[in-house]
Amino acid sequence: VAPPGAMSVFREVTLAAPVAVFKLTEDFNNDPFPDKVNLGVGAYRTDESKPWVLPVVKKVEKIIAHDDRLNHEYLPILGLPEFRSSASKIVLGDDSSAIQEDRVGAVQCLGGTGALKIGAEFLKRFYNGNNNTKTPVYVSAPTWENHNDLFISAGFEDIRPYSYWDAEKRGLDFSGFLGNLESCPERSIFVLHACAHNPTGTDPSQEQWKQIAEVMKRRKLFVFFDSAYQGFATGSLEKDAWAVRYFVSMGFEMFCAQSFSKNFGLYNERVGNLTIVARNSDLLKRVLSQMEKIVRITWSNPPTQGARLVAVTLNSPDLFAEWKDNVRTMADRVLLMRSQLKAKLRTLGTPGTWDHITNQIGMFSFTGLNPKQVEYLIKERHVYLMASGRINMCGLTSKNIDYVAKCIHEAVTKVQ
Ligand SMILES: Cc1ncc(COP(=O)(O)O)c(C=O)c1O
Numbered sequence: 001v002a003p004p005g006a007m008s009v010f011r012e013v014t015l016a017a018p019v020a021v022f023k024l025t026e027d028f029n030n031d032p033f034p035d036k037v038n039l040g041v042g043a044y045r046t047d048e049s050k051p052w053v054l055p056v057v058k059k060v061e062k063i064i065a066h067d068d069r070l071n072h073e074y075l076p077i078l079g080l081p082e083f084r085s086s087a088s089k090i091v092l093g094d095d096s097s098a099i100q101e102d103r104v105g106a107v108q109c110l111g112g113t114g115a116l117k118i119g120a121e122f123l124k125r126f127y128n129g130n131n132n133t134k135t136p137v138y139v140s141a142p143t144w145e146n147h148n149d150l151f152i153s154a155g156f157e158d159i160r161p162y163s164y165w166d167a168e169k170r171g172l173d174f175s176g177f178l179g180n181l182e183s184c185p186e187r188s189i190f191v192l193h194a195c196a197h198n199p200t201g202t203d204p205s206q207e208q209w210k211q212i213a214e215v216m217k218r219r220k221l222f223v224f225f226d227s228a229y230q231g232f233a234t235g236s237l238e239k240d241a242w243a244v245r246y247f248v249s250m251g252f253e254m255f256c257a258q259s260f261s262k263n264f265g266l267y268n269e270r271v272g273n274l275t276i277v278a279r280n281s282d283l284l285k286r287v288l289s290q291m292e293k294i295v296r297i298t299w300s301n302p303p304t305q306g307a308r309l310v311a312v313t314l315n316s317p318d319l320f321a322e323w324k325d326n327v328r329t330m331a332d333r334v335l336l337m338r339s340q341l342k343a344k345l346r347t348l349g350t351p352g353t354w355d356h357i358t359n360q361i362g363m364f365s366f367t368g369l370n371p372k373q374v375e376y377l378i379k380e381r382h383v384y385l386m387a388s389g390r391i392n393m394c395g396l397t398s399k400n401i402d403y404v405a406k407c408i409h410e411a412v413t414k415v416q
């Protein structure tokens, strides 16, 4: 029992705001309405609204459980060797000359978030060879909200948005984006979504990526790819890696944070990979040696289970093929929901073309619904979505899609 009058050492702690997407799920869970729909959370759901353990993951879990050679010793600080250099090399491709030249390395990280975090901490300490906290970090407007805070917490002071979304035409603001690339300070850091941009579902075309690369090269901008949805954009891992591979082929030194949360359905296993592409193998070695120091003070050693699941899958041709098939199953369901939602809104005569629903790719759609319409959907119709109007297409199912379309129609026609 505290002595009378004693003051808590925590008295100055203020209550932090809840993380929006998890708050939304909590509100959804607390809603007793039987036909409620959750379009918020960024995770895959089956047509029965259930999480999906990929069949290939179930299979590999059994293989691992029965392998008596495995143990629970500490992994190396930089991660499981088979994970860090899987035969299939899914981001860069088997034929990457940068890999053959031994100037690509990796750090196993705690999810895509961990990969971004370790990359940001490294850049804060070593980018440009100095302690340059003033280097601007550009993130897309809008972006995954964690990008901002993550770079701030690494010590960067100047986080700036680059133009990305054109709300009027519901598509990419390419000239605005290029304009920012041209006018920003040289050597600025740019966080680029490798594919299936979160939250807009809108990616540059290959031609546009080429122009982006040209300006970034000329202006010595640093590329930090965030690849959280490989496979979800087109259903093909290769096609979804196009931009990253193109930048590597153009000779950039860069980082790429890879998440396996979505495409392996391993959300809670925290499986991520930070790829480092350096000018030569000596530089790579030095960078990795410093990454090792940063990991040591951050989580010291990464967890094994998820990395093993991924490595076993990628290193077996049969399991790899099965995984690609599982990824296609998820991507196809998203595509189906896109076309059905658009068709239903058109049938209802909801104002707007709704072409953006099928033009956008990946897990999310940026509907263009405004905050008032979102509020109406949540409060009056029990359809939960992010205030930005972002919906997770996998939240739609053959059972709830008619209801959701009807509610969106109401929101658009009743609420301005
Ligand atoms: C754009 C983007 N980057 C990174 C991540 C982080 O993924 P992970 O859960 O693997 O940390 C997410 C997850 O939602 C994301 O949407």
Ligand SMILES: *[C@@H]1O[C@H](CO)[C@@H](O)[C@H](O)[C@H]1NC(C)=O
Residues within 6 Å of the ligand: 083, 084, 085, 086, 087, 088, 089, 090, 091, 092, 104, 105, 106, 107, 273, 274, 275, 276, 310, 311, 314
């Ligand atoms: C991690 O990144 C390295 C370097 O790009 C790559 O060789 C390796 O295959 C990646 N691991 C996985 C599981 O994709």
Ligand SMILES: *[C@@H]1O[C@H](CO)[C@@H](O)[C@H](O)[C@H]1NC(C)=O
Residues within 6 Å of the ligand: 131, 133
């Ligand atoms: C880096 O900069 C910060 C803030 O200006 C300073 O406190 C710190 O001592 C610097 N570190 C090094 C290694 O120079």
